[in-house]
Amino acid sequence: MTMDLATIAARSKAPLEGVASAGRALTLLSAFRKGDDAVSLAELTARTGLVKTTIMRLAISLEEHGYLVRLPDGAYRLGAELFRLGSVYQQSFRVEVHVMPALEKLVAVTGESASFYVRSGHQRLCLYRVDSPHPLRLHVRQGDMRPMDDSAIAQVLRVFEKAPLPSEAAEIQLPIYTGGASDPHVAGMATPVFGPGESFAGALCLTGPVTRFNQEAVSSAAPCLLGVAAELTRSLGGTVPPLSSPIIGGH
CATH class of the missing domain: 1.10.10.10 (Winged helix-like DNA-binding domain superfamily/Winged helix DNA-binding domain)
Incomplete structure (x- = not known):
């Protein structure tokens, strides 16, 4: 029919x-x-x-x-x-499934060690890490606790964990870069990652020896770090709040 x-x-x-x-x-x-x-x-x-x-x-x-x-x-x-x-x-949501590929991508592109930190009381906790292939690198393992010092990582954790975000957050130029803040031989660069809504998830960072991870290398790696942080924020269901222009800041 x-x-x-x-x-x-x-x-x-x-x-x-x-x-x-x-x-x-x-x-x-x-x-x-x-x-x-x-x-x-x-x-x-x-x-x-x-x-x-x-x-x-x-x-x-x-x-x-x-x-x-x-x-x-x-x-x-x-x-x-x-x-x-x-x-x-x-x-059912495993942050590791999203963070580890992001760290692997950063290491593949920049050649430096990539980590994801969260704050744990008065210290910062290295939650996930992928080491640089270079023999000369900072030896930090997943689960290691580091002080909340003046490093780029600690600065990101200290400022962006606050809710609501303080006005100073919008004035910070990202990613933050520091050389010799926690170790005279180590340089680091960090930027925030956000979870659902605009909740702060942690600090995504690159670290390397100051002799290799200098200002020129950092300028080259900064766009990659910011891009991967934005991708990770989206994969975690987050939204990046209005922040400053994506250029290198800090000291």
């Missing part, structure tokens, strides 16, 4: 409408922002560009599945199902 053109068109249109409806539902969920408790229907309309009737229709389905909760005053807040999914994501 052959189908007429109208039937074929109707069946082809149905999947497209389903995709569009799913897209609108995701747009609605994405309209909620950090700090929101409940959001009115009028505000959701303004944020999404969707008409109120569309939002109300989508909200019914999202409520049924636990993604939204409608309050007595007509406003909406996010439902517990999103919290459950977030917990599943956090448990």
